[in-house]
Structure formats: C-alpha cells, structure tokens
Amino acid sequence: MAGTSDFDPALAISHNFQDTTYSYTERDVALYALGIGACASNAVDEDELKYVYHENGQQFIKVLPTFAALLSLESLPSGFDIPGLQYDPRLLLHGQQYIELCKPFPSSCHIQNKVSLAGLHDKGKAAILEIETKSYEKESGDLLCMNRTTVYLRGAGGFSKTSKPFSYSNYPSNQTSAVKIPESKPFAVFEDRTHPSQALLYRLSGDYNPLHSDPLFAKVAGFSQPILHGLCTLGFAVRAIIKSICKGDPDRIKSITGRFLLHVYPGETLVTEMWLEGSRVIYRTLVKERKRTVLSGSVDLRGLNSSL
C-alpha cells in the first residue's frame, strides 16, 4: 500500500480528464437488464419483458434508468488512477452513486463523456473520491445524464497537510445520498432473490473488478467470497421502485441517490422498503438472510399519478 506522503490532493484536483466516447447497442441494454435481475423470476413478466425483448412488436427495447451508471464506468478508461492519488486498488469499495436523468435513453447510442473530479475527502482511515461524468448524445449534442460516483479508498486517508481534515467538493449539498428513513410503515415492500451467479452475469456489462469474481482477490479485500457489484444492488432496488411505485414505467425516474452501507453476497435475498414523500421515494434495501441494511437512498420521480 502506498504511503500517505505520496498523496497530493492539489495535484488530483487540478487534473484535467480527457473526454471519452462510448457506444452501446440493444444487446448491451438487454444484457444489463438481465444482470440486475429483470425477468429472472418470471420470464414473461409484463413489466419487464420490454427491457429484454421487442414485446408486442415494440420497435425498441426499453432502457432501465440505472443503465446510465454504466456510462460513468466507461468514461474512466484508466479507472480511478489519477495523478496525486495513491491507494491499494484491492481495498477500493463503491461508496455512493448519484444519477440525474435528463431524457429517456435510446436503445442504442453513441455517447461523449465529460469527466471531472467532484470531491476528495480525508476520513483518516480512508480517502473518499468523487468523480462526475456528464454524458452527451453524440448526434444531437443533448445531455443524457449526469453521474457522480463516490469511491471509498480504505487505508488511503491521513493525507491532510494541516490538522483540519482535507475536504473538497464542488456540487450542491442536496445531491448527497444521506437520507433519514421514516419511522412509519413502508408504502411498499419488494423482495427479490439475487442468483449465486449474479455478479458473474452483471460483470459482462463492463465492471470486471475481480472483487466480484475471484475468491482469492475477495479474501485479500476482506470478504469470505466475491461480493456483488454495488451498482447491481442499486439496479435491483430501482427496479423494485419502478415495479411497486411507477406502475412499471421507467421514464418516471428523474434522479437516483444510493449509499452502499454493507456488501451483498450473490445469492442473497434483497428486500427493498419504500416510503413516498411527495414526488420523492425514500428507500432502503436489506439482505433478508443477515437482516442487515445494505443500501439506502432516494429517487425523485416526474409526473407521479396522484391516485397513488
């Protein structure tokens, strides 16, 4: 592991990221949907077949809103290797994700990504790094979505040069993932079992981090076996919200926040509890077998039907 003296936050903050491009097709869209459990328990699910098949002659496959998060990964060809940052990649965990959706995703597209560093924080035992990616549809120039990815770099903290811990961020504080879970009974609860091979399927959407597939790597990282991708868990949770609250319409989702609180092992059952506060859904996801909360956050909806 690198010493904290190798850490240069000023250098990291001044780094200019190169624009990147990415193209996806309907095959990527369908593979992603299967990776986050769409149609896994019912192959003809009337809310979900549209994500994997041209149901009833529909012209295009529908894109799940959390597909947007893949663009943040694809926008970083060198991962989180940024000048000035020193950390052990085996100890990296996904901490939070913020996704803002500007318009529904087409079923295939050429994308241009603009990347910047949105935050860097010294937490003593860890460093927290936040990367922002704005993704534009190449043909129209329209902004499709914005992602902010937070990674938690265990063992990389302690780099502050003064007694006040270093903390830099350049975005509004209302876009954080910290939510207060209501004490009332949830508006809806949705249970879904992940498959033991869930991470092996999900990784084919582009996150090949061995933490999710290699038993030895997972042990070094501190886990008894490979763990599920955070974005896969988030995909399950948002799918639950679309089914339970949006009547199966993915285009209702405007923005998504999620904080990963604990790892999930593939094969575990995810129970997502949801509370409706105006046009905002507060949610948390628990692993049923261990009775532990693994994810919490909020989802803002557009045009919610008041009959709910």
Ligand SMILES: CCCCCCC[C@@H](O)CC(=O)SCCNC(=O)CCNC(=O)[C@H](O)C(C)(C)COP(=O)(O)OP(=O)(O)OC[C@H]1O[C@@H](n2cnc3c(N)ncnc32)[C@H](O)[C@@H]1OP(=O)(O)O
């Ligand atoms: C581009 C898209 C792809 C990028 C993806 C990255 C690659 C992927 O392949 C990797 C993954 O998917 S990893 C799997 C998903 N993530 C996880 O399983 C992590 C689950 N969370 C944990 O284990 C702990 O919360 C843990 C370990 C994160 C923190 O626990 P503790 O060390 O006990 O922390 P704690 O003492 O409670 O807090 C210390 C300070 O850190 C802040 N913090 C805590 N959890 C955070 C989190 N999840 N995200 C952001 N910040 C977090 C706390 O607020 C605290 O700060 P402060 O003292 O200022 O309040």
